[in-house]
Amino acid sequence: MNIARALTIAGSDSGGGAGIQADLKTFQELDVFGMSVITAVTAQNTQEVKSVHPVPVEGVEEQLQAIADDIHVDAVKTGMLYDEERICVIAEQIKKAGWKKVVVDPVMVATTGMSLFQKRALSALIEYMVPLATILTPNIPEAEVLTDRKIETLDDRKEAARQLVDMGAKSVIIKGGHQAEGEHVIDVFYDGESYHTFERPRVETTNTHGTGCTFASAIAANLAQGKEIFQAVEEGKAFIHTAIEHALDVGHGHGPTNHAAWRFQGK
Numbered sequence: 001m002n003i004a005r006a007l008t009i010a011g012s013d014s015g016g017g018a019g020i021q022a023d024l025k026t027f028q029e030l031d032v033f034g035m036s037v038i039t040a041v042t043a044q045n046t047q048e049v050k051s052v053h054p055v056p057v058e059g060v061e062e063q064l065q066a067i068a069d070d071i072h073v074d075a076v077k078t079g080m081l082y083d084e085e086r087i088c089v090i091a092e093q094i095k096k097a098g099w100k101k102v103v104v105d106p107v108m109v110a111t112t113g114m115s116l117f118q119k120r121a122l123s124a125l126i127e128y129m130v131p132l133a134t135i136l137t138p139n140i141p142e143a144e145v146l147t148d149r150k151i152e153t154l155d156d157r158k159e160a161a162r163q164l165v166d167m168g169a170k171s172v173i174i175k176g177g178h179q180a181e182g183e184h185v186i187d188v189f190y191d192g193e194s195y196h197t198f199e200r201p202r203v204e205t206t207n208t209h210g211t212g213c214t215f216a217s218a219i220a221a222n223l224a225q226g227k228e229i230f231q232a233v234e235e236g237k238a239f240i241h242t243a244i245e246h247a248l249d250v251g252h253g254h255g256p257t258n259h260a261a262w263r264f265q266g267k
């Protein structure tokens, strides 16, 4: 049996809600064969990130090479890349292997507050990863850091999205989970030609651990299956919204989204 294949390059979340674990669960739910390159191991739960242990750069390189040597990759999703050294190795391998469909989720800080990204790696992220992005998926604080501008209004978000496309991303979605107010969450998509806003009622829940990872990996799974970028985002948005609507009371802090909710919809 043939199956679409997606690779996540990200950090491990021991709590299971974000990072590699969220990505692989999402791939599986969307009938895509998932592979992983682990950049860092976090000791993390729904309340805090207790520690971060980066995987040695050679280890990251060898994982990438092992996959490239043997398995065709239809789409890649990147998450926690941690620092400049790892970013350079990863960007180089993506180019060398000719992996063309790349979802870049520029993970910087966990919901629970701890940094998952070294600030001095920002210029490497901008120089090496942004131009590889079929789609870049920052939340509002990440878009502010990447564009070095304050984002308050919807127009600010549109301007930032345009700026990120000018910086080399083929398309961008600025996610609205962190927007200050409103009964609806609004994600702003821009592909260099036109804007589209994805608007959904805000789900009243604190169980939002891993929303960004899950959304980005759903988009990657859809791209792996050959869908065009707009359809991949539209269906990814439906997947993450359902996962948040049915989010799980696991742990004592910010619980995870429900990756399996999509499968049970309508049943």
Ligand SMILES: Nc1ncnc2c1ncn2[C@@H]1O[C@H](COP(=O)(O)OP(=O)(O)O)[C@@H](O)[C@H]1O
Residues within 6 Å of the ligand: 138, 139, 140, 175, 176, 177, 178, 185, 186, 187, 200, 201, 202, 203, 204, 205, 208, 210, 211, 212, 213, 215, 237, 240, 241, 244
């Ligand atoms: N409370 C919520 N209700 C509905 N959708 C949400 C909620 N929080 C986040 N989302 C959606 O989840 C996705 C991830 O957004 P966001 O939380 O901003 O990213 P991140 O996890 O990277 O910080 C977006 O599509 C966003 O609109």
Ligand SMILES: Cc1ncc(COP(=O)(O)OP(=O)(O)O)c(N)n1
Residues within 6 Å of the ligand: 010, 011, 012, 013, 018, 019, 020, 042, 044, 079, 080, 107, 109, 110, 111, 112, 116, 208, 209, 210, 211, 212, 213, 214
């Ligand atoms: C290992 C690891 N990677 C990424 C995150 C952040 O996940 P994300 O879905 O962007 O956002 P929150 O879970 O912080 O809402 C993480 N926590 N751990």
